[in-house]
Amino acid sequence: MAERTLTVASTHGLHARPAALFVKAVTDSGCTVELQKGERKVNAASILGVVSLGIEHGDEVVVRVDGDDADAVLDSLAAFLEKDHDA
Amino acid sequence: MTELDTGAVVIHGVGIGRATTVGPVVRMPEPVADPVDTPSEREPADELARAMTSLAATAAQLRERGEKAGGTAAEVLDALAMMAEDPALAADVQHRIDDGATAEYAIHAAMATFRDMLVTMGGYLGERAGDLDDVSRRAIAHLSGLPAPGVPESATPFVLVARDLAPADTATLDLDLVLALVTTDGGPTSHTAILAREKGITAVVGAAEAARLTDGDVVLVDAENGTVELDPAQERIDLALQRTATLEAIRAQSSGPGRLADGHSVPLLANIGSVDSAREAVARGAEGVGLFRTEVLFLGAEKAPSVDQQRQTYAEVFGHFPGQKVVVRVLDAGADKPLAFLTDSGEENPALGRRGLRALAAHEHVLRDQLTALALAASETEAHVQVMAPMVSTTAEAHYFCELAHELGIEVAGVMVEVPSCAILADHVAPRVDFMSIGTNDLTQYVFAADRLLGTVANLQNPWHPAVLRLIETVGRAGHEHDVPVGICGEAAADPLLAVVLVGLGATSLSMSSSAIADVRAELAMHTLDDARTLAALAVSAESAETARQAVVSARPHQ
Numbered sequence: 001m002a003e004r005t006l007t008v009a010s011t012h013g014l015h016a017r018p019a020a021l022f023v024k025a026v027t028d029s030g031c032t033v034e035l036q037k038g039e040r041k042v043n044a045a046s047i048l049g050v051v052s053l054g055i056e057h058g059d060e061v062v063v064r065v066d067g068d069d070a071d072a073v074l075d076s077l078a079a080f081l082e083k084d085h086d087a
Numbered sequence: 088m089t090e091l092d093t094g095a096v097v098i099h100g101v102g103i104g105r106a107t108t109v110g111p112v113v114r115m116p117e118p119v120a121d122p123v124d125t126p127s128e129r130e131p132a133d134e135l136a137r138a139m140t141s142l143a144a145t146a147a148q149l150r151e152r153g154e155k156a157g158g159t160a161a162e163v164l165d166a167l168a169m170m171a172e173d174p175a176l177a178a179d180v181q182h183r184i185d186d187g188a189t190a191e192y193a194i195h196a197a198m199a200t201f202r203d204m205l206v207t208m209g210g211y212l213g214e215r216a217g218d219l220d221d222v223s224r225r226a227i228a229h230l231s232g233l234p235a236p237g238v239p240e241s242a243t244p245f246v247l248v249a250r251d252l253a254p255a256d257t258a259t260l261d262l263d264l265v266l267a268l269v270t271t272d273g274g275p276t277s278h279t280a281i282l283a284r285e286k287g288i289t290a291v292v293g294a295a296e297a298a299r300l301t302d303g304d305v306v307l308v309d310a311e312n313g314t315v316e317l318d319p320a321q322e323r324i325d326l327a328l329q330r331t332a333t334l335e336a337i338r339a340q341s342s343g344p345g346r347l348a349d350g351h352s353v354p355l356l357a358n359i360g361s362v363d364s365a366r367e368a369v370a371r372g373a374e375g376v377g378l379f380r381t382e383v384l385f386l387g388a389e390k391a392p393s394v395d396q397q398r399q400t401y402a403e404v405f406g407h408f409p410g411q412k413v414v415v416r417v418l419d420a421g422a423d424k425p426l427a428f429l430t431d432s433g434e435e436n437p438a439l440g441r442r443g444l445r446a447l448a449a450h451e452h453v454l455r456d457q458l459t460a461l462a463l464a465a466s467e468t469e470a471h472v473q474v475m476a477p478m479v480s481t482t483a484e485a486h487y488f489c490e491l492a493h494e495l496g497i498e499v500a501g502v503m504v505e506v507p508s509c510a511i512l513a514d515h516v517a518p519r520v521d522f523m524s525i526g527t528n529d530l531t532q533y534v535f536a537a538d539r540l541l542g543t544v545a546n547l548q549n550p551w552h553p554a555v556l557r558l559i560e561t562v563g564r565a566g567h568e569h570d571v572p573v574g575i576c577g578e579a580a581a582d583p584l585l586a587v588v589l590v591g592l593g594a595t596s597l598s599m600s601s602s603a604i605a606d607v608r609a610e611l612a613m614h615t616l617d618d619a620r621t622l623a624a625l626a627v628s629a630e631s632a633e634t635a636r637q638a639v640v641s642a643r644p645h646q
Binding site: 017019020023024042043045046047048049051052054 | 162163165166169170173174175176201204205208
């Protein structure tokens with residue numbers, strides 16, 4: 001399992017549009033991905049779960065990836081979260 | 088409903104605007120009822136299969152709509168489709184089905200859980216909560232074999248026939264394709280009517296018999312007469328289109344300040360609620376603002392914005408009206424516009440509760456802050472700012488508000504006449520205030536004891552009724568005797584012919600949705616003050632709203 005702590009860059013955090021794009025990337029990867037903010041962990045393939053974390057710009061999150069190519073998938077998901085999708 | 092000599096069927100309702108349109112009917116599906124929690128009679132595996140099939144079909148439906156729409160709508164609809172396919176939702180649905188729920192109820196309840204979670208998060212996410220209800224209703228409609236809710240799609244222009252439009256429906260309405268709106272429920276203050284007025288769409292609301300219209304029926308929607316004619320004859324269509332062309336020509340010729348045929352000036356002002364609507368009012372030739380609703384700045388707020396935050400927003404709005412009048416209504420919270428920091432919860436009948444000025448007087452610091460912010464913003468701009476209080480019902484309240492406003496630096500302070508007691512005692516109220524402004528929507532609601540948002544009593548929500556007009560006459564007379572201006576702000580002023588009657592009753596200015604200004608200006612220019620008084624006398628002495636309007640239409644000089 002690959003794990004990383006990072007800071008979300010999107011100006012408006014992970015709300016509808018960036019959240020949908022992120023979840024899509026997770027689903028396409030075929031891996032099991034967990035997203036954690038504070039004490040709460042959710043299945044990152046669930047848009048309702050991701051949105052419910054209420055992730056704002058600058059929040060610190062933990063991403064955990066389980067499955068084939070977990071490291072490569074983690075790299076691409078981390079790159080996604082560290083880019084500002086509202087810019 | 089009546090039949091013409093030609094055999095054509097005519098349905099009656101309340102017309103919004105004056106235009107006439109012909110086109111084919113497209114019906115909005117009936118809303119899907121919320122499922123009830125009855126134990127399932129199927130095996131859990133069967134229920135789960137049904138639930139998953141309907142959610143998958145809903146996702147596909149949403150994506151298909153998104154692909155057709157393209158752009159931002161495609162992204163939004165795709166996100167909704169993902170919500171329908173969500174694994175966390177599926178787990179919750181399965182859990183409920185295992186406990187014996189039907190697929191319908193499991194989806195409804197699971198979605199409601201997520202929705203409530205979003206609502207408690209507030210802000211942007213709270214606003215998305217309604218989207219989940221839409222996904223849920225679509226899935227339940229699919230399970231029940233009913234058409235998907237919402238405005239149906241059509242490649243060609245159509246007349247939309249609905250029970251009433253919800254705010255969410257109006258947001259997705261393609262206005263280029265909608266020729267006219269016809270509703271069976273809802274009165275002149277319904278969402279549909281407000282949308283139609285704002286966008287200048289032809290509409291007939293509260294036309295109960297329109298329930299019998301079916302998709303593809305050709306109808307002639309005549310807003311001026313409030314009728315919907317089924318299968319109109321060609322000559323009726325020609326006549327209607329000709330009338331519309333004449334109206335447009337008159338409208339195009341009219342410009343400048345509002346005045347009667349004899350030159351008597353009647354300033355035409357706009358009702359606004361935001362900086363955007365201020366811009367639109369300027370573009371449409373408003374001579375100022377007769378009603379600036381300030382609730383929009385506060386809705387959704389947990390506490391009142393600071394004096395400085397308020398000052399900035401007010402100054403931005405005032406900046407659009409240099410040298411012109413801007414009448415600001417202080418917070419009108421309560422009833423249909425509850426605010427956490429002002430409104431008492433648990434009132435059984437909030438329209439009759441501690442709302443408007445009553446709520447402000449109970450939380451005077453909120454009122455003081457707002458008046459202070461308004462006075463500061465007024466001193467920074469060139470607008471002639473006036474401030475008025477909503478829901479004033481006694482002379483003492485009128486006195487209290489105007490004294491406080493003057494003390495805090497507001498030069499011109501007045502009251503809204505919306506409660507019958509205030510209208511009846513207008514001769515005592517007038518000497519205590521700098522102006523009075525009649526809010527016809529609430530005045531009508533309180534005269535008839537009929538909730539203005541309730542479809543079942545929408546037939547009573549008609550400002551043409553002599554019961555309302557007589558109160559307006561009382562206020563007009565008191566204003567005249569004490570030399571206190573009497574404005575009208577409410578949907579009544581947007582009805583061109585009624586606007587003439589209101590001037591005849593003593594209104595000195597009219598305020599309305601800015602889209603109605605051109606039509607009202609054109610109509611006023613056709614009557615002298617004497618004409619207006621004659622028409623007003625006819626309306627006031629009539630027995631009902633219908634006969635009042637008919638009397639005025641027949642007595643109106645021919646164009």
